[in-house]
Amino acid sequence: MISWFHIPPAQRPLFSLFVPALLVLALCCFCSLLFGAGGLSLQASFQTLLGNGSADDQFTVFHLRANRTLVGLFVGLTLGIAGALMQAVARNPLAEPGLLGVSAGSSFAVAITLVLGASTATLTVGIAQLGALIGCICVLSVARMQGQHNDPIRLVLAGAALSSLLLAVTSLLLLFDQRAADEIRFWVTGSVAGRDTNTLFSLLPSMLIAGLCILYAAKPLASLALGERVAIGLGHKPQRIRAVVIVAVALLVGGATAIAGPVAFIGLVVPFAARALVGPDIRRTLWLCLPLGPIIVIAADVVSRLVAQPAEMPLGVLTAIIGAPVLLLIVRSRRMPTL
Amino acid sequence: MLLNRPSIKKVLLCACLSASVSAFASEHSVTTKYGEVKVNDDVKRIVTLSEDALDSAIALGVKPLGAIATRGGDSVAEYIQERTSGVNMVGTSRQNNLEAIAAQRPDLILASAYLPQDQYNILSKIAPTVVPISPGMVSDSWISVAKVYAQALNKSDQMDEILSDIKDRENALKEVITNRLSKNERSATLARWMPQGPIVMSSQIFSTDVLAATGFIINDAGVIKEGRPHSSPLSLENLTKVDSAWLFLATLNSEGKDALEAAKTSPSFSRLNVVKEDKVIAVNGQLWTSAAGPLAAHAILDDIQTVFDQKIK
Numbered sequence: 112m113i114s115w116f117h118i119p120p121a122q123r124p125l126f127s128l129f130v131p132a133l134l135v136l137a138l139c140c141f142c143s144l145l146f147g148a149g150g151l152s153l154q155a156s157f158q159t160l161l162g163n164g165s166a167d168d169q170f171t172v173f174h175l176r177a178n179r180t181l182v183g184l185f186v187g188l189t190l191g192i193a194g195a196l197m198q199a200v201a202r203n204p205l206a207e208p209g210l211l212g213v214s215a216g217s218s219f220a221v222a223i224t225l226v227l228g229a230s231t232a233t234l235t236v237g238i239a240q241l242g243a244l245i246g247c248i249c250v251l252s253v254a255r256m257q258g259q260h261n262d263p264i265r266l267v268l269a270g271a272a273l274s275s276l277l278l279a280v281t282s283l284l285l286l287f288d289q290r291a292a293d294e295i296r297f298w299v300t301g302s303v304a305g306r307d308t309n310t311l312f313s314l315l316p317s318m319l320i321a322g323l324c325i326l327y328a329a330k331p332l333a334s335l336a337l338g339e340r341v342a343i344g345l346g347h348k349p350q351r352i353r354a355v356v357i358v359a360v361a362l363l364v365g366g367a368t369a370i371a372g373p374v375a376f377i378g379l380v381v382p383f384a385a386r387a388l389v390g391p392d393i394r395r396t397l398w399l400c401l402p403l404g405p406i407i408v409i410a411a412d413v414v415s416r417l418v419a420q421p422a423e424m425p426l427g428v429l430t431a432i433i434g435a436p437v438l439l440l441i442v443r444s445r446r447m448p449t450l
Numbered sequence: 451m452l453l454n455r456p457s458i459k460k461v462l463l464c465a466c467l468s469a470s471v472s473a474f475a476s477e478h479s480v481t482t483k484y485g486e487v488k489v490n491d492d493v494k495r496i497v498t499l500s501e502d503a504l505d506s507a508i509a510l511g512v513k514p515l516g517a518i519a520t521r522g523g524d525s526v527a528e529y530i531q532e533r534t535s536g537v538n539m540v541g542t543s544r545q546n547n548l549e550a551i552a553a554q555r556p557d558l559i560l561a562s563a564y565l566p567q568d569q570y571n572i573l574s575k576i577a578p579t580v581v582p583i584s585p586g587m588v589s590d591s592w593i594s595v596a597k598v599y600a601q602a603l604n605k606s607d608q609m610d611e612i613l614s615d616i617k618d619r620e621n622a623l624k625e626v627i628t629n630r631l632s633k634n635e636r637s638a639t640l641a642r643w644m645p646q647g648p649i650v651m652s653s654q655i656f657s658t659d660v661l662a663a664t665g666f667i668i669n670d671a672g673v674i675k676e677g678r679p680h681s682s683p684l685s686l687e688n689l690t691k692v693d694s695a696w697l698f699l700a701t702l703n704s705e706g707k708d709a710l711e712a713a714k715t716s717p718s719f720s721r722l723n724v725v726k727e728d729k730v731i732a733v734n735g736q737l738w739t740s741a742a743g744p745l746a747a748h749a750i751l752d753d754i755q756t757v758f759d760q761k762i763k
Contacts, residue, residue, distance in 0.1 A: 147685065148685035148687055149687025170718075171687050175686050176687075304686060305686050305716065307715075421671075421691070422673075422681065423647070423683075423685045
């Protein structure tokens with residue numbers, strides 16, 4: 112076990128990291144059922160888990176906390192995977208769903224709906240997902256318009272520009288409609304609390320499609336990591352791979368945003384940690400992203416309940432606190448592709 | 451050493467002072483947050499820069515030329531709309547439009563008690579600006595603020611009458627409500643519903659003052675930081691804390707019924723006793739969480755009267 116640290120990440124056996132990660136995830140889920148911002152003590156929570164709680168306690172543990180754990184699982188899973196795909200496609204460790212205008216597209220769609228008179232409480236899931244898709248399609252069309260050099264950086268820059276534009280227009284909309292601003296304030300920070308788990312079931316079909324896209328694209332993506340020409344030489348079509356991956360990312364991020372609002376930095380931190388553990392090969396990285404994403408989201412959520420009782424800190428704030436240093440670390444440690 | 455030479459400034463100041471005293475013999479002085487302000491007894495062109503100033507002015511029969519929009523809206527609050535036709539919007543609760551204010555050529559500006567000094571410095575160059583000294587987030591602070599606005603408009607006696615009418619109406623309601631309901635049945639919480647959890651309003655704000663004056667006992671769940679008008683969105687795990695005998699649910703738009711229906715889709719909300727007993731009252735947040743003043747007090751008393759007629763009688 113200790114020998115991990117002497118083996119280069121790319122040569123470590125995957126299961127020797129995957130299994131411990133699953134155990135850590137189980138521990139996180141357990142903590143997520145035990146801790147909360149309510150008046151329920153740790154001991155009472157534990158007793159409730161054993162089946163000796165009052166109706167209120169049972170509701171708190173088996174409904175409120177169990178649901179947010181589920182949502183956290185889903186959000187961590189989707190955003191971690193989406194981030195890994197994004198980075199593999201852009202060949203840039205900073206490519207993040209948020210950066211490519213996907214989350215911004217979601218927020219924009221939600222803002223428009225709110226301004227048109229819907230209220231957050233009656234917001235439908237499809238809108239956020241549609242917004243994410245439109246954001247992705249915009250980026251995709253920019254990717255198609257790439258210059259002769261096929262420079263992956265262009266994609267990221269285009270995404271960053273699109274994000275800024277969408278966020279600016281969103282702010283503008285909210286400036287005109289203060290009511291929507293008040294309602295959206297709680298939506299745009301992202302949270303896994305009080306979300307409707309029925310939404311999870313309605314998201315299953317689109318998640319299935321995303322999964323198929325990933326199965327199709329994982330191998331070609333790995334060869335794309337060796338360069339455009341190598342991938343073409345191996346018989347892959349880089350443009351098509353990109354398109355398929357971006358559709359998958361749109362579905363994943365749209366789903367996550369629809370259910371929890373935008374949660375920052377998960378798509379950056381999770382693949383970064385995964386690569387540090389098992390090396391850069393996307394096929395290995397994706398496997399490790401599966402447990403790592405939910406670990407980070409659920410752990411952050413548990414902390415968010417404990418720091419601002421009787422209220423809760425927005426999850427997005429905590430993930431940003433975790434993610435920002437990682438971002439700086441990547442920028443400082445890696446030689447960024449030059450423009 | 452130029453001690454004995456009167457400076458130009460001093461000479462000018464004396465000249466100005468004597469000129470102003472002779473020109474406006476009929477003016478009175480109002481004690482404000484930023485010192486004594488001299489106001490003409492017979493002001494004609496008034497701009498109100500807070501919701502309570504507009505309410506007080508209209509209650510006193512003075513229609514301002516300009517006012518600000520209610521929080522979260524683009525015109526004045528619904529409860530006062532029919533009395534403010536023709537009033538120009540010169541800003542929002544977040545930002546005053548100085549050019550629009552100046553364009554009204556006001557001879558009096560009634561501002562919010564929370565107007566910062568730098569804003570005051572600019573506004574007071576346009577016209578005498580009255581910023582009431584507010585006791586802060588304590589019960590009945592709205593009354594002392596309303597009295598300052600009345601003093602500025604030189605209608606203090608009229609305001610006293612209006613306020614005593616409100617007291618009488620509150621006491622009458624209190625009598626019937628306390629006769630009908632025991633102490634436990636009178637606990638009430640004012641909250642705004644959010645999917646992530648409710649925001650509990652303080653027991654010290656205007657609407658909860660009025661609610662308390664009619665015999666309800668305000669339960670703010672002990673979750674509000676000193677001096678804040680409301681809590682952060684509570685964790686859903688703490689929802690039972692707002693499970694009082696009555697829950698007044700405020701929404702920022704007129705679709706209060708929709709908000710109530712939306713809240714009921716949340717299992718955490720629908721399992722509350724107050725919801726099961728159908729004692730959740732959807733109220734307009736423009737009135738209950740943003741407004742203040744005599745007319746707003748009457749509008750809230752109307753709402754309470756309706757609750758009494760429909761649910762208590």
